[in-house]
Amino acid sequence: MSSEPRHLHPAAMLIDAIRIVRRSLSAFVIPGVVFLASRGFDVQTIVLVLFGALVVAVFAAFWGFLSWRATTYEVAGGVFRLRWGVVQKNERTIPLDHVQSVDTVQGIIQRLFGVVEVRIETAGGGASEPDASLAALDRADAEALRREIESSRREPVETEDDAGPTILRRLGTRDLLLAGATSGQIGVALSLIAVASQLFDDVLSESLAQRLLETFAPRSVTAALLYVLILGLFAWLLAIGGTVLAYAGFTLSRDGDFLYIRRGLLERREATIPLARIQAVRIVEGLLRQPFGLSSLRVESAGYGEDAGVSTTLFPLLPRKEVHTLLLDAAPEFAVAPPLNALPRRALRRYVFRSTVPFLFLISAATLFSYLVFDLAAWVFAALLLLLPAALYGRLRYRDAGWALEEDRLVVRSRLLGRTTAIAPRRRLQSRATVRSPLQRRVRLATFQARVASGGGGAELRVTDLGSDTADGLIENLGPRA
Amino acid sequence: MKTEPAKRLDSRAKTLWRITGALGALPLVAGGAFASWILMSVADLPLLFGILPLLAALALFVALASVVPDLRWRRWRYEIRDEEVDLQRGILWIRRTLVPLARIQHVDTQSGPLQRRFNLATVVFYTAAGANQIPELSARAAAEARDRISELTREQDEL
Numbered sequence: 261m262s263s264e265p266r267h268l269h270p271a272a273m274l275i276d277a278i279r280i281v282r283r284s285l286s287a288f289v290i291p292g293v294v295f296l297a298s299r300g301f302d303v304q305t306i307v308l309v310l311f312g313a314l315v316v317a318v319f320a321a322f323w324g325f326l327s328w329r330a331t332t333y334e335v336a337g338g339v340f341r342l343r344w345g346v347v348q349k350n351e352r353t354i355p356l357d358h359v360q361s362v363d364t365v366q367g368i369i370q371r372l373f374g375v376v377e378v379r380i381e382t383a384g385g386g387a388s389e390p391d392a393s394l395a396a397l398d399r400a401d402a403e404a405l406r407r408e409i410e411s412s413r414r415e416p417v418e419t420e421d422d423a424g425p426t427i428l429r430r431l432g433t434r435d436l437l438l439a440g441a442t443s444g445q446i447g448v449a450l451s452l453i454a455v456a457s458q459l460f461d462d463v464l465s466e467s468l469a470q471r472l473l474e475t476f477a478p479r480s481v482t483a484a485l486l487y488v489l490i491l492g493l494f495a496w497l498l499a500i501g502g503t504v505l506a507y508a509g510f511t512l513s514r515d516g517d518f519l520y521i522r523r524g525l526l527e528r529r530e531a532t533i534p535l536a537r538i539q540a541v542r543i544v545e546g547l548l549r550q551p552f553g554l555s556s557l558r559v560e561s562a563g564y565g566e567d568a569g570v571s572t573t574l575f576p577l578l579p580r581k582e583v584h585t586l587l588l589d590a591a592p593e594f595a596v597a598p599p600l601n602a603l604p605r606r607a608l609r610r611y612v613f614r615s616t617v618p619f620l621f622l623i624s625a626a627t628l629f630s631y632l633v634f635d636l637a638a639w640v641f642a643a644l645l646l647l648l649p650a651a652l653y654g655r656l657r658y659r660d661a662g663w664a665l666e667e668d669r670l671v672v673r674s675r676l677l678g679r680t681t682a683i684a685p686r687r688r689l690q691s692r693a694t695v696r697s698p699l700q701r702r703v704r705l706a707t708f709q710a711r712v713a714s715g716g717g718g719a720e721l722r723v724t725d726l727g728s729d730t731a732d733g734l735i736e737n738l739g740p741r742a
Numbered sequence: 743m744k745t746e747p748a749k750r751l752d753s754r755a756k757t758l759w760r761i762t763g764a765l766g767a768l769p770l771v772a773g774g775a776f777a778s779w780i781l782m783s784v785a786d787l788p789l790l791f792g793i794l795p796l797l798a799a800l801a802l803f804v805a806l807a808s809v810v811p812d813l814r815w816r817r818w819r820y821e822i823r824d825e826e827v828d829l830q831r832g833i834l835w836i837r838r839t840l841v842p843l844a845r846i847q848h849v850d851t852q853s854g855p856l857q858r859r860f861n862l863a864t865v866v867f868y869t870a871a872g873a874n875q876i877p878e879l880s881a882r883a884a885a886e887a888r889d890r891i892s893e894l895t896r897e898q899d900e901l
Contacts, residue, residue, distance in 0.1 A: 562870055690871035693839040701836070711871040718871025740825050740842040 265332035265343070271373035272331070272396040277317075277324035278369065284316055333394060335408045340380060342392050352392060354380065362406045366528035376402045376528070380409070410518070425515035428589050429575060436507060439556075439577035440500030442548040444678075453495055507576045514590055521574070531572070537561045539712040540684035540719065541574070541594040543583050547677045555580040559591070560714035570715040594683045596669050600662030606703050607725035608658045615654030619643050663708070663723045663734070670710060670738060672721045682721045688712050692735040696728070706731035710738065747821035747828040754860045755818075755878030759811035762856065767803040774799025820876045822890055827867065829874065843894045845869045851884045867891055 292309060299305040323346065331344040339353045364376040376399060380392040397405065431439070508525035519533040540560040549555060557574040578586065587595035623643045630636040660675040668686040673679065695707045705725045711718045726734070774796040782792035813833045821828040827846075829839040846867045853863040863884035866875045879887060 689842075690845045690869040691839055691841040691874065693837055695832075695838075696836045698834050711869075713870030718869075735838070735840050739840065740844055 265334040265341075266401070268328060268331055268333075268394055269373070269375045269396040269398050269401070270328065271370070271375050272394075273321070273324035273328040274373075275324075275369055275395045276327045277320040280320040280323055281316060284320075288312075288316070333392075333405075335405065340392065340409060342394075354392060356409055359409055361532040361534070362409055363532060364402055364406075364528075364530040366524070368526055370396060371526070371528070374398065376530075378402050378405060425513040425518075425520050427511060427513045429512050429578070429586055431507060431510035431576060435577050436504060436510070437500065438554070439507060440503030441496070442546060442552070442554065442577075443499050443503050444546050444548055453491065453498070503576070507573075510576055512575055512586075512590060519574070519590060521572075533559065533561055533572070533574075535591060535593075538591055538594070539688045539714060540682055540721065541587065541591060543580070543681040543683075545580060545679040545681075549577075550679060553580050554578070555583060557583060557586070560712055560719045562713035571719060593685055594669070596666045596671060596683060598664040598666040598671060600664045600671065600673055601730075603658060603661050603723075603725055604705070604727045604730075607661075607705055607727075608655065610700070610703070610705060610725050611658035611661075612651050612654035615657065616647055616650045619647050619650050623647075658725075661723060661725070663726070665734070665737065670721065672708075672710075672723050674722065674724070684710065684712050684721055686738050687740075689738055690718060692738050694731045694735055700725065704728040708734050747819040747830050749820050751815060751818050751820075751876070751878045752862055752880045752883065753815070754862060754880070756811045756815045758856065758860050758862060758878060759814060760807050763806035763811060764803065767799075767806045771796075771799045771803050818877075822887060822894070824894065827874070827876075827891065829876065839874060841867070841869060841874055843891065846891060846895045849888045849891045849895075851888045853881065853884075865891070 292312075296305060296309065326346045327344070330346050330349070331342075333340070333342045335341075335356070338357075339355050340359065341351065341353045343349070343351045360381040363379045363381065365379060366376050370377055373396065375396040378394040378397055380394075394405075505525050507523050509528075510523040511521070513520045513522075517535045519535060521529075521531045521533070523529050538559050539562050542558040542560070543555050544558060545555040554577055556576050557578070558571060559574045560571050574590065575586065584595055584597050623640055626636045626639045626643065630640065657675045660673060660679050662673045664671045669683060670686065670689070671681065671683050673681045690711045690713055692711075693709045695709065696705075697707075700706060704727065706728045708723045708726050708731045710721045712721065713719075723731075777795035778792050781787045781795065782789065785792075810833065814831075817831055817833060817836065819830045825843055827841045827843065829837075829841075831837055846869055849865065849867045851863045851865055857863060857878070861881050862878045863881045864875055864877045865879060865884050865887045866873055876884075876887065
């Protein structure tokens, strides 16, 4: 397939111009402010500043035009070729075989013009070789480019049905809101609020802060509780908002050996996941979601060669019962739901010990301290009260832990806060290990770990406190033989 | 798992680890001495209490420079089998790792200045999910291990 060099959509001029303005802004803001401050706000100064801004804008627009004129792309002779640069002429060719994915992103400016940014992720070169990015293409051109690149990359056998991607599942509005409400990102939102209020404190003058404090300061326990409640509610709404921004219109579709994800409210994102790159699937039942039988799906996907892979959301919220059906359609290699093997009875004591040991330590330290220096009886009492929930938490983790091996696929389940079931085929395991602590050795237990490729040096599948022989059998049986 | 991996590291590793252990613990001893000095001169604690941080640091120093390298060396074993690399290490937490040769992307040998004095080298092999290493082999054994791994890896790729 070959074609003439093509230009980007004219909106690219504006996008480039805005980028220039944004970049020069940081250079101009401080001198500008100093200038304003030293001269005061008389008419002459303001006119001068506006004139300066105009000069920058005109220059940026002109440069944007030149840059648009200089930028062309084409797909010809098995390579993607990008030319750009006003003063210095650049040309980059990417062999189509090395293209890992063609993703489209739609920022706010792109949405205004109804265009998309196309990002071509190269593979094999690692981080040293940057990807190609086309700032603005209209949808038809972007789709054509994607098809051109992918059709040459795909095996000819697989192009038998060219019906286009079939939609597997779409996230409805109700589910979107539910996903936000149960996302458990309240903590993140809370810390954001804390940072914001810190900034607020720094900016406010002291007398003003004093007055605000006097007006709004809680005068009773009830008022303080109310404040906490309102803050929590606010954080919750923030978390919902964040989820809505990221996951609105989440659509998972599949076309042959590729999965496509579209999502995002203001910024529309599209991502491609080649099925062959998926290393492991995780079913996460969050703390707030498990009671409602809900879960989210993640995939660990490898890069190419030394290129780092990613861990990404395959679907943000769906009933746990429907996961298997979706996996059958989306990634059949990972659609297994065997009954899990439980851990040996003797592991229960280890789990309970592990979750209570911080409190035991706290109790003994506080007791010793009370004895030596001054009374901390209240602390000892509080730690004692926490001992029972901690032990129950340990027991919960023990009961949720499990593993299974079904037709060359490893399934492990564990709980930290939420309960996570991870599925990985044997051929994807990069290494297996057993670890035995001195305490585990005494009761013939071992921790099993397997690693798969993913972003940031891989991801781990782990079962803590398997029977020693079981763990040995697992790392042996998951070998390349057999 | 049936048996331990067959091969041990080079015995000069113990000497090297004693040196690096001692060098690594020196700042600790200095820190301990400083803490003791603070406790006795500034906080006016009796010698019995004040000397404790220094003693602790010294004990750690002695352990790192004598017992720990021996224990570590005795535990460390490796074996390059036809299909996998088998590693065992760890003094308290014993870790056994199996890495299929088919998953190994490339192999390096590395040797720092101190290692070169002892004619030792480390073999590092990379998979898509991180690196593993066999430290302190004699330079010749390391080169052999590296070549053997890369050879077997190639064979596995051809399958």
